[in-house]
Amino acid sequence: MSKFLTPDKIRHEYGLEIKEKLIPDGSKYKPNRKLMRGKVEYITIHNTADIDEAEGTNDAEQYARATLNGNMGGVSVHYYIDETDCWQLLREDEMGYHAADGFGPGNGTSLAIEIIMKGDKSKDDKAAEDRGALLAAILLRKHGLAITRLKTHRDWYPKKYCPAYILPHWNDFVKRVMDYTHAMDHPGDVDMDGKATTKDARLALRAAIGLQKLTGPQALAADMDGDGKVTTKDARAILKLSVGGK
Numbered sequence: 001m002s003k004f005l006t007p008d009k010i011r012h013e014y015g016l017e018i019k020e021k022l023i024p025d026g027s028k029y030k031p032n033r034k035l036m037r038g039k040v041e042y043i044t045i046h047n048t049a050d051i052d053e054a055e056g057t058n059d060a061e062q063y064a065r066a067t068l069n070g071n072m073g074g075v076s077v078h079y080y081i082d083e084t085d086c087w088q089l090l091r092e093d094e095m096g097y098h099a100a101d102g103f104g105p106g107n108g109t110s111l112a113i114e115i116i117m118k119g120d121k122s123k124d125d126k127a128a129e130d131r132g133a134l135l136a137a138i139l140l141r142k143h144g145l146a147i148t149r150l151k152t153h154r155d156w157y158p159k160k161y162c163p164a165y166i167l168p169h170w171n172d173f174v175k176r177v178m179d180y181t182h183a184m185d186h187p188g189d190v191d192m193d194g195k196a197t198t199k200d201a202r203l204a205l206r207a208a209i210g211l212q213k214l215t216g217p218q219a220l221a222a223d224m225d226g227d228g229k230v231t232t233k234d235a236r237a238i239l240k241l242s243v244g245g246k
């Protein structure tokens with residue numbers, strides 16, 4: 001038997017692989033309460049520190065496992081995400097313990113994303129943050145929430161400087177989340193000008209053959225067939241869409 005967690009379910013949303021291992025109902029490691037008004041009203045962003053990894057696993061799995069084993073000091077979040085992995089521990093209709101406000105609005109109305117970073121501006125940190133932005137966009141869109149519903153832990157609990165690594169450039173993070181929601185709403189619009197044109201097809205083609213580097217949101221807009229890669233097939237699909245006048 002592996003000493004690492006095995007997910008109960010794996011799903012993909014906008015190319016993001018999410019592993020589900022829910023804290024069992026009745027467990028003392030979660031509130032066992034539904035969200036305050038029976039619906040998701042906010043998304044809360046947190047940062048936690050990168051930890052040394054055992055051979056064969058990663059940070060997100062280690063945090064998820066620590067939560068299920070009762071080693072997180074009573075903290076429970078909906079999602080842990082790092083540069084390669086994403087684990088879901090709570091359903092999207094239930095409260096966690098993450099905002100340090102008891103049964104207040106932070107815990108009571110929001111879903112928690114814990115983005116695992118080092119704070120060293122490394123490639124891994126940028127990737128973790130980018131994936132966190134994608135997950136935030138997925139959740140905002142799924143629950144019909146405007147960008148103003150994206151909150152920091154500090155918004156609920158001013159004494160806590162969290163998400164510590166993202167707060168210094170919070171507006172950039174918000175912009176990245178908005179770009180992701182734009183890409184979801186405008187497939188094919190690689191240059192993000194609001195419509196899919198032959199110019200976008202050309203950008204996708206150049207990316208497909210390695211002549212152009214795309215941002216995460218641009219790559220999502222370009223990935224027409226949702227297979228997680230930008231290929232010449234995607235470029236063709238964008239071209240078709242653009243000449244169809246849509």
Ligand SMILES: [Zn+2]
Pocket residue numbers: 045046047098153160162163
């Ligand atoms: Zn926090």
